[in-house]
Amino acid sequence: RPKLTSLQLLCQFKDRVDKVSTLTSDLQPFSALPWAVQLPPDPLTSDLGPFGSCAVVSSAGSLRYSGLGKEIDSHDAVLRFNAAPTAGYEKDVGSKTTIRLINSQVMASDDHRFLSSSLYSSGVLVAWDPAPYSADLMQWYNRTDYPIFTQYQRYRRLHPLQPFYILHPHFQWQVWQRIQDNMAEPIQKNPPSSGLLGTILMMSLCEVVHVYEFLPSRRKTELCHYYQRFYDAACTLGAYHPLLYEKNLVKRMNQGSDRDIYTHGRVTLPGFTQLNC
Ligand code: NCC
Numbered sequence: 001r002p003k004l005t006s007l008q009l010l011c012q013f014k015d016r017v018d019k020v021s022t023l024t025s026d027l028q029p030f031s032a033l034p035w036a037v038q039l040p041p042d043p044l045t046s047d048l049g050p051f052g053s054c055a056v057v058s059s060a061g062s063l064r065y066s067g068l069g070k071e072i073d074s075h076d077a078v079l080r081f082n083a084a085p086t087a088g089y090e091k092d093v094g095s096k097t098t099i100r101l102i103n104s105q106v107m108a109s110d111d112h113r114f115l116s117s118s119l120y121s122s123g124v125l126v127a128w129d130p131a132p133y134s135a136d137l138m139q140w141y142n143r144t145d146y147p148i149f150t151q152y153q154r155y156r157r158l159h160p161l162q163p164f165y166i167l168h169p170h171f172q173w174q175v176w177q178r179i180q181d182n183m184a185e186p187i188q189k190n191p192p193s194s195g196l197l198g199t200i201l202m203m204s205l206c207e208v209v210h211v212y213e214f215l216p217s218r219r220k221t222e223l224c225h226y227y228q229r230f231y232d233a234a235c236t237l238g239a240y241h242p243l244l245y246e247k248n249l250v251k252r253m254n255q256g257s258d259r260d261i262y263t264h265g266r267v268t269l270p271g272f273t274q275l276n277c
Contacts, residue, residue: 004182009253010270011277013178013200020045020204021168022126029138035149038156044165045204048099048124050273051077054206056199057093059084060213060236061223062265068212069094071264075210079202081194082106085119085227092226097123101198104129104146107155115154124163126201127152130191131169133176140169167197175200179245182252193241199250199269207271215247215254217265 004012023030025039040047055075057063059082072078072094079099080086083106086095100123107114107127114120129148131140141149148166156164172191179196180187191197195214202209213219216236224235238244254261256268 006253010275014272014275014277017174017200020171020201022165023168035153038153040165049205051206054202054209056202056209056211058195058212058214059225061221061226062213062216062219063092063226066092066219068092079198081198083112089227099124099126101126101194103194104148107148107151108146115158121159126165126167128167128172133173133189172197179242179249182249183245187242187245190240192246193243196246203269204272207274209269211267213265215251215261215267218262
């Protein structure tokens, strides 16, 4: 099978990953449940954007001492992940947070104090759970990886005005399929990392997307996160998530220069509306 060009790859994502879908209050089987009214009536993509320029800020340790804060904040919208803070790290990662993409582990674990920590209470929240491959929604509901739904309901009661979406598991598996179809060998059947999911999400909301330190710069380090003194190369290379394959694909789609990656850890991707497929 011939390797796709950069544009062909981008177009595959545009055409085959249908509008980033999120759970809405009218979606079956959830619509029958009493708490479904807490879900947004409309999907994320009809409520948010379109934005001009967007930044996706990975949580990589190589952001430390990057001095990228001002550049990151100059974007119209900024996406961050999980428990990644800005307070105390503004110089390197900026302070603007438009969207925070969180996995269900963050919502459930006690250390993250998801319900009470102010880290989560600004911007738009988007959560996802590593639901099993192609399981129907009721099967997922009854057997989520972490208790995403109970935590969602609790959070919504405490912060009823903050926009909060849940990704449809179909989305992560469509993204996974794009990775698999473009790799010669079988990859692990675990969902893509939040990093790639957030990148594709922003490509559907923005004209141009800059992703920071997903492809490591010259600052590449074993420091896992810029905000924690914890060292593990698997954070950058992957273990559970097919992270190395994700990075390979993003490298192939990059419209910026290799120099940008080396100096800024910066990848440039076009928004889907900008593509002529
Ligand atoms: O580490 P995590 O991701 O929160 O990082 C967000 C995204 O940044 C990219 N990244 C991160 C570190 C690094 N050195 N290089 C990187 O490229 C990745 O794309 C990553 O997705 C996740 O994907 O949700 C993940 O979440 C953590 C953890 O659950 C949260 O941080 C909350 O503590 C996972 N770690 C563990 O389960 C121990 C991680 O595997 C994936």
